[in-house]
Amino acid sequence: MARAIAHDEQGRLLPQAGHGDSDIHDHGHDDHGGEHPTSTGLNNVKVLMWTFIASECLLFGSLISTYLAVEGRTIPNTPGPELFDIPYTSVSAFVLLFSSLSMVLALAGLQAGDQRQLRIWLFVTAALGLVFLGGQYYEFSTFYFEEFWLDKNFLGSSFFLLTGFHGAHVTVGVIWLLALWLYSLRYGIAPEKSLLVEISGLYWHFVDVVWIVIFAVVYLIPYSRIEGGGH
Amino acid sequence: MSRDYPGADAEARHGSTAHDAHAHPTPATYIKIAVILLIITIAEVVVLYIPSETEGFGLTWFQPVLIPAFLILAAIKFVIVVGYYMHLKFDDSFFLRVFGFALLIALTIATAVIALFHGISL
Numbered sequence: 001m002a003r004a005i006a007h008d009e010q011g012r013l014l015p016q017a018g019h020g021d022s023d024i025h026d027h028g029h030d031d032h033g034g035e036h037p038t039s040t041g042l043n044n045v046k047v048l049m050w051t052f053i054a055s056e057c058l059l060f061g062s063l064i065s066t067y068l069a070v071e072g073r074t075i076p077n078t079p080g081p082e083l084f085d086i087p088y089t090s091v092s093a094f095v096l097l098f099s100s101l102s103m104v105l106a107l108a109g110l111q112a113g114d115q116r117q118l119r120i121w122l123f124v125t126a127a128l129g130l131v132f133l134g135g136q137y138y139e140f141s142t143f144y145f146e147e148f149w150l151d152k153n154f155l156g157s158s159f160f161l162l163t164g165f166h167g168a169h170v171t172v173g174v175i176w177l178l179a180l181w182l183y184s185l186r187y188g189i190a191p192e193k194s195l196l197v198e199i200s201g202l203y204w205h206f207v208d209v210v211w212i213v214i215f216a217v218v219y220l221i222p223y224s225r226i227e228g229g230g231h
Numbered sequence: 232m233s234r235d236y237p238g239a240d241a242e243a244r245h246g247s248t249a250h251d252a253h254a255h256p257t258p259a260t261y262i263k264i265a266v267i268l269l270i271i272t273i274a275e276v277v278v279l280y281i282p283s284e285t286e287g288f289g290l291t292w293f294q295p296v297l298i299p300a301f302l303i304l305a306a307i308k309f310v311i312v313v314g315y316y317m318h319l320k321f322d323d324s325f326f327l328r329v330f331g332f333a334l335l336i337a338l339t340i341a342t343a344v345i346a347l348f349h350g351i352s353l
Contacts (some may be wrong), residue, residue, distance in 0.1 A: 042323055042325060042326075046326070047325075047326075047329075049327050050287055050326045050329045050330060053333075053338075054329050054330055054333030054334075057330070057333040058333055058336060058340075060337070061337025061338070062337075062340065064341060065340050065341040065345070066344075068341060068344060068345050069344050069345070069347075069348040071277075072349070073348070087276065090275070090276045093272055094268075094269060095271050097268045097269070097308075098265060099317075100265075100312060100316050101261055101265040101337075104255075104258075104316050105258055105261060107255075108255065108258050109260065148343070172331065201317075202317055205316045205317045206317070208312055208316075209308075209309050209312050212308045212309050213297065213305060213309065215275075215305070216275065216301045216302065216304070216305035217302075220275060220279055220301045221297075221298055221301055223279065224294075224298070
């Protein structure tokens with residue numbers, strides 16, 4: 001199979017992987033992340049990822065809309081946003097934001113040819129994702145014992161559906177990142193294959209921006225109404 | 232600049248259709264962005280507690296602007312992460328159009344649902 005020729009950002013030729021660098025595995029096929037001429041002039045994998053992210057916008061848009069539709073219309077005297085622990089959720093939100101930083105640092109490390117930076121930051125990102133999931137498990141457990149759950153009212157159903165779906169996305173992201181991390185430990189990832197990390201990064205950052213919206217719309221706004229004495 | 236087809240931006244920048252690579256910010260820039268995001272997140276929480284903690288100090292006027300404040304702060308964080316961490320600011324504008332179109336539909340649906348269920352009419 002013909003090898004793709006790797007270029008840097010200015011279009012200059014890059015050294016090929018696997019020649020004199022035992023840290024980087026060469027599979028001997030097109031390992032340039034699929035960067036060969038395409039009808040659009042853009043990398044097909046990247047186009048696919050952005051299209052997937054666009055479809056995810058619609059999924060989360062619908063889930064958030066559902067929550068907003070029932071928010072403030074729940075059964076009286078049933079648990080709701082008054083149970084939210086905003087300082088605790090703020091820390092979770094920042095954990096996820098910081099994981100986005102570690103993700104871009106992993107990509108920057110790889111693009112600079114620094115395998116150590118790549119492995120450290122990939123692992124940190126996955127670990128922060130696990131911290132976030134642990135926090136969400138604790139939060140869900142607390143709500144459950146406070147009688148706020150999926151079957152208590154419409155608000156509970158929409159809240160757990162939305163945050164549960166987000167948690168499922170974080171779980172997929174963590175598995176993906178850990179797989180990449182293990183791959184980088186075993187084989188190394190050549191700089192010209194940085195698309196592997198960039199694509200996973202796009203997914204991870206999207207999960208982060210969804211949480212930015214959820215934090216404001218689902219947590220802060222309903223809680224502020226309670227703090228402010230209703231509507 | 233004429234951009235009649237996807238990838239025209241990348242081609243114009245790199246002189247080749249095979250490269251949608253782009254100049255990414257440096258790690259130092261990424262860290263500065265994280266600090267900004269941290270400050271905004273702290274601001275969101277502080278803003279939440281201002282009205283309830285300062286009723287005796289005449290700051291209850293802040294309550295009505297809370298929701299717009301949260302939405303604006305979240306929008307700023309959203310744009311920063313999408314623009315810099317997802318590199319949409321530096322990538323080909325085709326990706327921005329794909330994402331922006333989906334976002335527009337999602338926002339339209341959300342607005343329509345809120346208006347419908349909360350009795351807001353034009």
